[in-house]
Amino acid sequence: MPDTQGLVLVAEDDPSIAELERAYLSRAGFGVHVERDGGAAWEAIQRLRPVLLVLDVALPSIDGVELCRRLRGASDWTPVIFVTARGEEIDRLIGLELGADDYLAKPFSPRELVARVKAVLRRTAMTPRGHEAPVLEVGAVRLDPTRRLVLAKGEPLELTAKEFDLLHALMEHPGRVFTRSQLLSAVWGQVEYASSRTVDVHVAQLRAKLGDASPLRTVRGVGYAADS
Incomplete structure (x- = not known):
């Protein structure tokens, strides 16, 4: 190839x-x-x-x-x-x-x-080399892509790389509903061992860590969104 x-x-x-x-x-x-x-x-x-x-x-x-x-x-x-x-x-x-x-x-x-x-x-690819990516804020959650830092109500959270990437993908487009397939492609690169269940598990883990600051919304039969 x-x-x-x-x-x-x-x-x-x-x-x-x-x-x-x-x-x-x-x-x-x-x-x-x-x-x-x-x-x-x-x-x-x-x-x-x-x-x-x-x-x-x-x-x-x-x-x-x-x-x-x-x-x-x-x-x-x-x-x-x-x-x-x-x-x-x-x-x-x-x-x-x-x-x-x-x-x-x-x-x-x-x-x-x-x-x-x-x-x-x-x-x-979305950020020119030498420039910092914009900090994202949805509700009480603040995400800094350059430093890979997440704050929920001002408190830092320790996320895995995949949890961070998933939250980043959702927060980049607040209110937009993503299907599980779209999230698998954006975050996991459609690797063959990943499944829609993988997305569900990571969303559940994110919600547990974000607590009542979580902006994540389930859209029944479709997927997930990050709402303010």
Whole structure:
């Protein structure tokens, strides 16, 4: 399949994981360039100008966190997805606060990686590089897409990446009713293992976390909307 969707740079020092990422992203229509060292990855980023970076956190020479820090310090907002064996909350928060767009902990499904790449590119395509996406407010909920922060009645919420993306998709068009299929496409990239039940479960989780600040409305027989 030709690389019609742009070049993704993968920085991963484990050859088997790097090859798996390369194979699945290539099948999805992306060009893929792989580096196994942070210093080489930094040089390749400057030379190739990829549309998205998949960075392992624990790279030799220059780690993934430092690569992201250098990019953002240079006002380069190329989308970044961190991949790491570390599962601690502090690592995830550090990554997102640096300006990463998403975060995957090993082991993960390569299909999930492809879905995340597509979702991040759809989301960032609406915002010119170097500019921050507008903060969204619906009722008592405030969502900052650039910093991936959500406040409900002024209190910060800890959401999973998919919960955040789902809430973002609904809040971008307040009052609009989305079918489950539309939400699967926008948030999960229509990955084959996702189903309409997946949307229902994530909406239920969001409502539980948002409490009485939740703007989410069920439209019987159709789908969901975010209403003020």
